[in-house]
Amino acid sequence: MKKVSVSDTIDKIKNSTAFRAARLVKNIICWILILILAITMVIFLTTRIQGNTPTVFGYTIFRISTGSMEPELMIGDVILDKVMDDETEIAVGDVVTFEGGSQFDGKLVTHKVIKAPYTDENGNTMLQTHGIANELDDTPISIDQVRAKMICKIPYIDTLYNLFLSPCGLLIMILLIILVFIDEIINIVKILSGRNETRLEDIGEIIDRIQSEKPSENRSSANESISKQIEDDT
Incomplete structure (x- = not known):
């Protein structure tokens, strides 16, 4: 065996x-x-x-840092948002992330839309939001302040x-x-x-083959010399 x-x-x-x-x-x-x-x-x-977070293929992520949207969004929750290209994509009930004004010290805020985009007396497109845990509604904001609309909450x-x-x-x-x-x-x-070991093995085999062939070549040369000498003597 x-x-x-x-x-x-x-x-x-x-x-x-x-x-x-x-x-x-x-x-x-x-x-x-x-x-x-x-x-x-x-x-x-x-x-x-x-x-802030970078935008990848029109999507970005935000982390909730206050309790103004509890219990829907808790502190520490991470949400996936889509950058808005058209104001008509925003409707009542959507959750948007926007650049807060003096009311929020210029920080990013994520609140629910309670009044869809509308045109005020000055011709500006505005909307109004509300933090569901807050008693008062937010001050109306310009559509230009909106960064993105929430698509979903990312678990874990x-x-x-x-x-x-x-x-x-x-x-x-x-x-x-x-x-x-x-x-x-x-x-x-x-x-x-x-690969190097394989190459070394191949080289070693070639050297061994050459060395094994040399004695036989020498013997053949010696036999030819002896035969030639015998022929000359005869």
Whole structure:
């Protein structure tokens, strides 16, 4: 019975179709993770540096920081908003994020629309909002102050959002990206090392073949010399 070494077994596993498929899936997942982490880092860094979130394909995210919309929107909730291109897209009951005036110290506010866009006596397009937890309605605002309309609340992301807005969270994100890159670099080095070892083995086989052929060539040359000498003597 032929004894199978551990190295042979490992080689067979590495060369199997299932192992290659698993490696391919792993690489795809790693690169998707890198892409997601990179995009997330850009979003959170922009949020931290500029104080607002970037717009991607007409969509953006906001974090609720006050209780004026409770219980519909709680403090810490993260919402997905769509940038409005047309004022007719805003209707009563929609939740919009707008740049607050002096009433809100110029901060971004997310409240519910209670009066659809209308034209005032000065010809300006206005609308009125209300924080459902507040007793009083908001002062009417210009349509130009509206940043976006809420599409939905994003569940479970508030924890990640709050985490990555902190210095510790940013450090964790950077370390995750570094670890993924290190894993890929190690795989590349292993592949290149395997190719080099194969090339060295091929070179070694060529050298051994040349060395094994040299004695036979020398013997053939010696036999030819002896035969020639015998012919000359005769």
